[in-house]
Amino acid sequence: xxxPYNYIAIEGNIGAGKTTLATRMSQQFNTRLLxxxxxxxxxxxxxxxxxxxYAFPLELSFLADRFQQLKSQVSVQDLFHPITIADYFILKxxxxxxxxxxxxxxxxxxxxxxxxxxxxxxxxxxxxxxLNIDRLQSNIRNRGRAYEQKIEDEYLQRIQEGYLDYIRQQxxxxxxxxxxxxxxxxAHEKDYERLIQIIAKxxxxxxxxxxx
Numbered sequence: 294x295x296x297p298y299n300y301i302a303i304e305g306n307i308g309a310g311k312t313t314l315a316t317r318m319s320q321q322f323n324t325r326l327l328x329x330x331x332x333x334x335x336x337x338x339x340x341x342x343x344x345x346x347y348a349f350p351l352e353l354s355f356l357a358d359r360f361q362q363l364k365s366q367v368s369v370q371d372l373f374h375p376i377t378i379a380d381y382f383i384l385k386x387x388x389x390x391x392x393x394x395x396x397x398x399x400x401x402x403x404x405x406x407x408x409x410x411x412x413x414x415x416x417x418x419x420x421x422x423x424l425n426i427d428r429l430q431s432n433i434r435n436r437g438r439a440y441e442q443k444i445e446d447e448y449l450q451r452i453q454e455g456y457l458d459y460i461r462q463q464x465x466x467x468x469x470x471x472x473x474x475x476x477x478x479x480a481h482e483k484d485y486e487r488l489i490q491i492i493a494k495x496x497x498x499x500x501x502x503x504x505x
Contacts, residue, residue, distance in 0.1 A: 305423070419467065421460060423471060
């Protein structure tokens, strides 16, 4: 099986399994792998304790890190790994910022984001892993990151709505919106294989909603 895309971004809410899927796909297809280095961000645990105080520096630091990684790697061709798989898309910066920043902060952030976005390549395929909030919370509990245990359902719901609102507005991207509530691609090989079969197909530009 071959992947007909050079740059795939795997997206989803917190706990959707995007890093797990991106990593396994990269190993299977011998691709270049880009993983978000969120655990190195010192603002993240502070944000969950005091969102109003740390939201702006958190979002700015994430934006800078994502831009630096994508600019230095996706924009540069790798002859030995022509396919790139990432566990995030730069647009997540704007989605999270819109839900966490106040009006003036978001206005400034949006101006910075528009400058950065225009110089980065867009993925050939954007995959969004959709999970209900209860499944997301279950995954968050199971992976056991202490600072994530305080995440509330309402916050996850706002992030989910932000992603879906953005996806509905897209016209120039190739997007797969996959309902994974009936899949467990970590525990069950057949579920993983089914997911790969879906992703490896050729799709026209537009939004493709799939329930396996």
